[in-house]
Amino acid sequence: MGRSPCCDQDAGVKKGPWTPEEDKLLVDYIKENGHGSWRRLPKLAGLNRCGKSCRLRWTNYLRPDIKRGRFTDDEEKLIIHLHSILGNKWSSIATKLPGRTDNEIKNYWNTHLRKKLLGMGIDPVTHRPRTDLNLLAGIPNLLAAAASSQTTSCWDINALRLQADAAKYQLLQGLLRALAAPPAAAAPTGVDLMALLAATNGGGVDHQLLQGQGTTSRLLPSQYDGLLNLPALTTVPSSATATLPAAMSSFSGLLSSSGFAGDGLSSTELGHSASGGASGSSMTAAMAAPPLVAADDQCNAGTSTPCEDTTPASSPFEGLENLNLDDDFNSDTWKDLLEQMSWLNNPNEQHL
DNA sequence: AACCGAAGCAACCGCCCACGA
DNA sequence: ATCGTGGGCGGTTGCTTCGGT
Numbered sequence: 001m002g003r004s005p006c007c008d009q010d011a012g013v014k015k016g017p018w019t020p021e022e023d024k025l026l027v028d029y030i031k032e033n034g035h036g037s038w039r040r041l042p043k044l045a046g047l048n049r050c051g052k053s054c055r056l057r058w059t060n061y062l063r064p065d066i067k068r069g070r071f072t073d074d075e076e077k078l079i080i081h082l083h084s085i086l087g088n089k090w091s092s093i094a095t096k097l098p099g100r101t102d103n104e105i106k107n108y109w110n111t112h113l114r115k116k117l118l119g120m121g122i123d124p125v126t127h128r129p130r131t132d133l134n135l136l137a138g139i140p141n142l143l144a145a146a147a148s149s150q151t152t153s154c155w156d157i158n159a160l161r162l163q164a165d166a167a168k169y170q171l172l173q174g175l176l177r178a179l180a181a182p183p184a185a186a187a188p189t190g191v192d193l194m195a196l197l198a199a200t201n202g203g204g205v206d207h208q209l210l211q212g213q214g215t216t217s218r219l220l221p222s223q224y225d226g227l228l229n230l231p232a233l234t235t236v237p238s239s240a241t242a243t244l245p246a247a248m249s250s251f252s253g254l255l256s257s258s259g260f261a262g263d264g265l266s267s268t269e270l271g272h273s274a275s276g277g278a279s280g281s282s283m284t285a286a287m288a289a290p291p292l293v294a295a296d297d298q299c300n301a302g303t304s305t306p307c308e309d310t311t312p313a314s315s316p317f318e319g320l321e322n323l324n325l326d327d328d329f330n331s332d333t334w335k336d337l338l339e340q341m342s343w344l345n346n347p348n349e350q351h352l
Numbered sequence: 353a354a355c356c357g358a359a360g361c362a363a364c365c366g367c368c369c370a371c372g373a
Numbered sequence: 374a375t376c377g378t379g380g381g382c383g384g385t386t387g388c389t390t391c392g393g394t
Contacts, residue, residue: 015363015364016362016363016364016388017362017363017388018363037379037380038379038380039378039380050364051379051380052365052381053363053364055380056362056364057362059381060362061362088382088383089382089383090382091381091382091383102381102383103362103363104361106383106384107360107361107362108360108361110361110384111360111361112360
């Protein structure tokens with residue numbers, strides 16, 4: 001069956017933005033006669049437009065029951081919830097939001113909500129934790145490996161900072177979330193770093209803290225419920241002797257050896273990378289790392305040699321060098337760190 | 353003030369399906 | 374069962390606006 005010749009290029013049919021005069025012609029005609037056959041409508045209404053264009057203009061902008069203006073928080077939540085069930089069925093979603101059109105919802109999703117979910121570490125298609133972050137489930141292995149090697153330096157921190165640019169910061173967020181999650185427990189769906197850390201701090205959920213940070217408003221009800229069931233961080237067993245910088249060191253090595261190509265790596269492979277640098281046999285040439293921004297010889301990678309000149313004073317990683325997960329997780333240092341890293345909640349803010 | 357890139361959004365494109373002949 | 378048509382839908386484009394330098 002061929003394409004119907006509705007809006008073909010003949011007859012010099014007008015395209016582009018509608019003028020107020022055209023809008024008036026369309027509205028007046030439909031008020032008087034109803035739209036009837038959209039194909040015949042333009043001629044009857046005195047419009048040099050194709051029927052499809054008229055239908056779109058009417059249904060998306062001229063209909064009297066259209067609701068304009070910002071989406072409310074409730075509408076946002078509803079869209080996200082419905083999208084998790086219906087997928088990109090914008091028209092179906094629109095039927096649940098009176099006054100909103102499918103086109104408007106679709107645009108809002110693509111420009112706002114999609115990015116928002118990505119920033120929260122949620123895959124906007126599956127509404128599950130992003131798969132590129134899932135590979136970080138192997139972080140506990142990294143921690144164990146790092147505990148034995150204890151190699152760390154400000155180079156590693158620096159390398160991580162340099163690599164965590166706007167496009168990659170979520171990966172870092174995933175790392176920290178994985179660090180905070182008990183190894184035996186599955187990463188909670190959609191819970192972002194701040195929520196997780198704040199909620200598990202001290203072994204109990206701190207609702208006030210969550211709400212004060214606006215975290216709850218960014219969570220689906222089911223995600224918040226999941227949050228309530230999280231074990232306390234004090235149950236983290238395997239990281240007893242691992243320092244956070246050591247884990248970051250290993251992870252930065254992994255990043256540079258994998259070029260951020262996350263798919264297809266098992267936690268075992270992650271562990272190998274952690275203990276053996278870039279020697280993981282599964283690494284392919286295509287996954288070769290881009291060079292780090294700073295020259296290797298300017299800073300002794302894999303050692304604890306300080307290199308203050310490349311560490312900015314405002315680095316959010318400052319003060320991590322001596323942090324021990326078990327001993328210090330409830331300390332003021334962590335609280336300070338969380339404050340410093342509040343930018344993780346805002347993808348638009350450029351701190352790195 | 354001018355320029356430029358990013359973000360937002362209105363509008364279009366083209367595929368698909370339902371329905372009637 | 375097949376075909377033609379109308380309409381709906383999701384994806385994409387391109388113009389406008391905004392914000393940073």
